[in-house]
Amino acid sequence: MRIATIVDDGRARLSVVRDDRLLPLELPDGPMSLRELAAAGPERWRRAATWADAQPGAAWRPVEAATFGPAVPDPGAIYTIGHNYRTPEDDASDASDASRSTRPLVYGKAVTAVGAHGATLAWDRNVTDDVDAECELGVVIGPAAFAVDAAEAARHVFGYTIINDISARDACLDGDQWLIGKSMPGFCPVGPWIVTADEIDPRDLQLGCTINDAAIQDGRTAQMRSSIPELIAYLSRHVRLAPGDLIATGTPTRLAAPPGPGRRLRPGDEVTAWIEGIGALTTRIA
Numbered sequence: 173m174r175i176a177t178i179v180d181d182g183r184a185r186l187s188v189v190r191d192d193r194l195l196p197l198e199l200p201d202g203p204m205s206l207r208e209l210a211a212a213g214p215e216r217w218r219r220a221a222t223w224a225d226a227q228p229g230a231a232w233r234p235v236e237a238a239t240f241g242p243a244v245p246d247p248g249a250i251y252t253i254g255h256n257y258r259t260p261e262d263d264a265s266d267a268s269d270a271s272r273s274t275r276p277l278v279y280g281k282a283v284t285a286v287g288a289h290g291a292t293l294a295w296d297r298n299v300t301d302d303v304d305a306e307c308e309l310g311v312v313i314g315p316a317a318f319a320v321d322a323a324e325a326a327r328h329v330f331g332y333t334i335i336n337d338i339s340a341r342d343a344c345l346d347g348d349q350w351l352i353g354k355s356m357p358g359f360c361p362v363g364p365w366i367v368t369a370d371e372i373d374p375r376d377l378q379l380g381c382t383i384n385d386a387a388i389q390d391g392r393t394a395q396m397r398s399s400i401p402e403l404i405a406y407l408s409r410h411v412r413l414a415p416g417d418l419i420a421t422g423t424p425t426r427l428a429a430p431p432g433p434g435r436r437l438r439p440g441d442e443v444t445a446w447i448e449g450i451g452a453l454t455t456r457i458a
Contacts, residue, residue: 173221175331176365177206177241177288184241188224189365193232195224206244206366210314210330211415217330217368242286243333243363244312248414250281250360251407252308252337256422257395276398276406281337281420282355287455289364293338294458295356300340303437305455306423307381307389307445309374310335311400312366317413322401328413329404331366332374334453335420336381336445338437361445361455362418372449374400379424379447386431391424 174189178196186197186206197204199220209216254277287293295303314330338359345353354360380390398406403419413419426433437443441457 173217173224173368173371174365175206175209175243175368176238176363177243177245179239179241184245187238188220189235190224190232192235194235194238195227195232197224199223205246207246207248207414207416210312211316213315214370217370240289240291240364242288242361243366244286244416244418247283247286247416247418249411250283250285250418250420252279252281252354252420253277253398253403253422254279256397256403257391257424258397259425276403278407279350279354281360282351284357285355285360287358287361289361289453290456291358291361292456292458293358293361295358299356300342300345300353301436302341303338304341304435305381305383305388305437305443305445306337306339307379307447308335308337308420308423309377309379309393309447310362311374311404311419311421313404313413313415313417313419314369316415317404317408318411320405320408322399322405325401325404325408326369328408329369329400330415331368332372332447332450333362333366333418334364334445334447334450335418336361336443336453336455337420337423338455341436358455361453363453364451367450377448377450379445381443381445383431383435383437383441383443385442385444387429388426388431388433388435389424390427393421395424396422 317328
C-alpha cells in the first residue's frame with residue numbers, strides 16, 4: 173500500500189495511492205493521523221488496504237490533480253546517517269569491511285524542515301548560497317522501538333519513502349553545526365508517499381538524484397555500510413524511536429561527470445530524487 177498526505181480544502185488528509193489514482197482514507201473507525209496509523213501495526217494497515225479495495229471507482233481521484241503535503245507531516249524526530257555508502261574506491265580495494273566504523277555516524281534535521289513533493293523551496297541567500305541536494309532512502313518508524321536488536325527491527329518499520337537531505341555546505345553551518353545547516357524550512361522534502369514495508373524490499377534498490385534532468389547521483393542501497401536493521405538497532409539502543417519518526421539512511425557519492433560534485437542549487441532548478449519501487453520526489457528552487 174502507498175500512503176500519501178494530500179492537502180484538501182486546507183487540511184492534510186491521508187490517502188491511498190494506486191497507479192495514477194488516489195483515494196482519501198476515510199476509515200470506519202474515524203480519521204487517523206499518519207503517526208497514529210504507523211503506530212497501529214500490520215493488522216490495522218491490512219484493514220486499511222481492504223477498505224480501499226472495497227471503494228467504488230468513482231471515489232478515486234487523479235494523482236496529477238493532488239496537492240501533496242510532506243509524506244510524514246509531523247515526525248517526532250529526523251535522524252540522518254552520514255558516510256553510510258561504500259565508495260567506488262572501497263569496492264575496488266575490497267577494503268570497506270576492514271575500514272568500517274563500529275558505529276553509524278548520526279546527524280539530525282529539525283522536524284520543521286519537512287517539505288512536500290512538488291513544493292518550491294526558497295531560502296535567504298544572504299545566510300547561505302552553498303546548498304546541495306542528496307537522495308536518501310527514508311525509513312518511517314511504525315510501532316515504537318527501544319532497545320531492539322537487528323533481528324527484531326523489521327517489526328518496527330511502517331514503510332519507506334524518499335528524503336532529499338538538502339544541506340548548506342558553508343563551513344560555519346555544515347562544518348561545525350550540522351543540525352543548523354540541514355534544518356532550514358523546506359530542507360527535508362519527504363515523499364511523494366510512503367510504500368508500506370510489506371510491499372518493498374529495501375536491500376538493493378537503485379536510487380539517484382538529478383538537477384534539471386542531469387544526474388548528480390546514481391547508486392544502490394546494497395552499497396550501505398550499516399543496514400537498515402543495524403541502524404534501527406543502534407539508534408534504539410540510545411533513543412526511543414516513535415511512530416512516524418524518520419531515518420534518512422545515507423546517500424551515494426556524487427558523480428564526477430558534469431554537472432559534477434560541486435554543483436549547488438540555483439534559482440530555477442528542478443531537483444528530482446528518485447528510488448526504484450517508490451517513485452520520484454521533485455523540488456523546485458526559487
